[in-house]
Amino acid sequence: MPRPIQAHISQSALENNLRVARRAAPSARIMAVIKADGYGHGLSRVAEALSAADGFALLDIQDAVQLREAGYRQTILLLEGAFNAGGMALAAGHDLACVIHSAWQLALLDACPGRGSLDVWLKVNSGMNRLGFAPQQAAQAMEQLRGHRAVRGITLMTHFANADEARGIAEPLARFNDFAASYRVPRSLANSAALLRYPETHGDWVRPGLMLYGASPFAEAGARQLGLQPAMTLRSRIIAVQELSPGDEIGYGALFRAEHAMRIGIVACGYADGYPRHASNGTPVLVDGQVTQTLGRVSMDMLYADLSKLPQAGVGSAVTLWGEGMPVEEVARAAGTASYELLCALTARVPVVV
Numbered sequence: 001m002p003r004p005i006q007a008h009i010s011q012s013a014l015e016n017n018l019r020v021a022r023r024a025a026p027s028a029r030i031m032a033v034i035k036a037d038g039y040g041h042g043l044s045r046v047a048e049a050l051s052a053a054d055g056f057a058l059l060d061i062q063d064a065v066q067l068r069e070a071g072y073r074q075t076i077l078l079l080e081g082a083f084n085a086g087g088m089a090l091a092a093g094h095d096l097a098c099v100i101h102s103a104w105q106l107a108l109l110d111a112c113p114g115r116g117s118l119d120v121w122l123k124v125n126s127g128m129n130r131l132g133f134a135p136q137q138a139a140q141a142m143e144q145l146r147g148h149r150a151v152r153g154i155t156l157m158t159h160f161a162n163a164d165e166a167r168g169i170a171e172p173l174a175r176f177n178d179f180a181a182s183y184r185v186p187r188s189l190a191n192s193a194a195l196l197r198y199p200e201t202h203g204d205w206v207r208p209g210l211m212l213y214g215a216s217p218f219a220e221a222g223a224r225q226l227g228l229q230p231a232m233t234l235r236s237r238i239i240a241v242q243e244l245s246p247g248d249e250i251g252y253g254a255l256f257r258a259e260h261a262m263r264i265g266i267v268a269c270g271y272a273d274g275y276p277r278h279a280s281n282g283t284p285v286l287v288d289g290q291v292t293q294t295l296g297r298v299s300m301d302m303l304y305a306d307l308s309k310l311p312q313a314g315v316g317s318a319v320t321l322w323g324e325g326m327p328v329e330e331v332a333r334a335a336g337t338a339s340y341e342l343l344c345a346l347t348a349r350v351p352v353v354v
Contacts, residue, residue, distance in 0.1 A: 004237040013229035014049035029054035033209035085111035101131040112150035126172035135179040163193035193217040215339040233323025238265035251296030274345035279335035286320035
């Protein structure tokens, strides 16, 4: 009998979340971000579910080539561009668009075969200070791109560090717009948070990521409030029950001590499945559809769930770690991490069903 843990991926949820993005940004084209194996949901199944998107954005050039060879004709964007001359030539040969974020990548364009063989997205650093040219440097890069034989089209892009927070996007948006005003080319600024909250950032392309997988980018608004549906539900079952007396401790490091008599369930899920080891006492979990909490330290293959107020629960009871009925952002918040990390951390040993 197989171990009971499974990840359920909902194609209809992915399709729904794409529609939410379109309604929120009706005048922009949708660049669906499917990096990190479709945020842990599986590259091929995500691309199929989101095939109505106008483009796909990812990191690995082999993944991009796989999509192109599978017949996807949309714009396919390499978010970190090419890393060497061979990669740049491969991108041009498969009609992939490349981000140009640093001076060294400009030189790689010389490896592109033919004239007008590559679309490039020039990344402007508007304040995040991760990738991109500062506005005063971006003008020179723009001129080099406009004069290069291999460049077919140019899109200007930036990325916001605080679109999901109270600080917002006013300052970086102003920096970007000041620079972009001199050029009549397409623009791309909005991630999921900016797409949903700041229509002034929509431009020509929006780049939804997290929202497509049914998680909210905001601390103060849940996915359901935004019309989003969870695309991944991680489920398992109780495989053992322990009765605790006052003073009993559980798990490695004895991080939890019972103050009164308790029933606890042992769940077939651990950090080797992708559940965060650092999830502390009180991280929410569903058992038989009822909210309870984890206790003690997560181990490699198992974790503890409090059954003290769930007398009907026992061996075989259904457990939802996150997804339908248990928003991944709530689990992430209690575990001191982000929804992105939980979704992307799902390991290969967890069976996936659609």
